Amino acid sequence: MIPDRFHIPELPTGDFDAFIFDCDGTLADSMPLHYSTWCAAIGERHGHFPKALFYSWGGKKGHEIVRHLNELHGTAMDIDATVADKQARYLDAVHAVTPVGIVYDIANQSRGKIRMAVASGGHRRLVERTLTAIGALDWFDAVVCAEDYARGKPAPDPFLEAARRLAVEPARCLVFEDTVPGIQAATAAGMQSVLVTDRDLAES
Secondary structure (H helix, E strand, O other), X not given: OOOXXXXXXXXXXXXXXXXXXXXXXXXXXXXXXXXXXXXXXXXXXXXXXXXXXXXXXXXXXXXXXXXXXXXXXXXXXXXXXXXXXXXXXXXXXXXXXXEOHHHHHHHHHHEOOEEEEEXXXXXXXXXXXXXXXXXOHHHOOEEEOHHHOOOOOOOOXXXXXHHHHHOOOXXXXXXXXXXXXXXXXXXXXXXXXXEOEEHHHHHO
């Protein structure tokens, strides 16, 4: 059953030549799984990842997450091993991920009518498996992942790379995002954006 706890405001007026979607928490209701698998991988190494901190770091690359946790808590978790462990746990369970219905419907109704891309902070094999799980992998003209740019959100790099691959001016792109860093990245890229909110997080 597609969750109905998500909300988006009315879309901005005006013509757009492209829609750019974040993946996790925007197209796919995958953030709870990402968090639980991070906690499992970090817990194995005696680390700690508060839920509020996890969500505030939306769009941050996996290696950056472990490095910043080490700095924050004075731990010495092996970065590569921790990320690999987390990814393996996520891939084992990704088949159960469901779409964010309200955004999924917009993408489904728009495919073939407007250029579309995904711009994610996740690694490609995780993003592609997530999009496959919700039946949307072949909907997009470009899928931009962590391997494709230098600076993650809130830097504009992911969205600018998506616009480049779509051959669309940034000002003509509309971004769908679920995190403040993602919205900041869209603004820095010169794009309008729509914030996807999760009622469960707002009430927690």
